[in-house]
Amino acid sequence: MAESILFYLFGAIALTGAGTVIMARNPVYSALGMMSTLFSFAVFYIAHLAHFVAAVQVIVYAGAVMTLFLFVIMLIGVDRAEVRSEELPTQRRLVWGVLAVVLTTAAVVFNTSTWSWVTYPLAGQLPPVNGTIQNIAADLFTIWVLPFEAISLLLIIASIGAVVLAFFKPRPRKET
């Protein structure tokens, strides 16, 4: 019961935030809607006993990544209004059509719930893993140690790439 209240409340918040992201004319509003969506995702993760993932979601996504987004929005400037008129008018209608079809399908599946979402022999019978830092680290540094090292390499490459992109300015482009 408590989980259903949490699900519907924060699901509504997440959907509102996602709608704000794609509807808002001002990118700052988009970033704030994104932030509320990410926070409600953290609540869902806690409902799934994924405590470590929820903490990382709040710290990395809602904290660092969205701060970076807001920083770049402020750097680029938000004064220029985006032109919303569409040169490809069929594309917009197509998107709304696909959205309507998918929402209808989701509503039908949601109400009947006869579709098996997780096909696994023991699905729903095993107790969920309590995702504390201790349990996550025990798997991360034994089974997943090679992906972990690879991903540290990826982070170093990404940070070096960002520094290179920021430091070495290209020649200013001649106005043609």
Added chain:
Amino acid sequence: MFEIGAAHYMSLAAILFIVGAGGVMLRRNALVMFMCIELMLNAVNLTFVAAGREIGNSVGQMSVFFVLVVAAAEVVVGLAIIVAVFHNRRTANVDDFSEMRG
């Protein structure tokens, strides 16, 4: 209705994924398109966690951890590219990026 299972979370994640994909197709601002990509990544993360709870091991949460790190790296490089292009072109509208000539 009041029993919340993996189906509910996965339906919500599917709807959010579609919203993000629609945003990438509809918007012209590079930053907003980038945020919609983040939205899609998060929707997939939610399905991973929901499935991981069902099958009772830590693979789902581990996948979310790795996706999160890759997304952070992607954000750093992507925003650096957007800023570099903005310095060059004075715009963040993707319709104006349509030529590769520096």
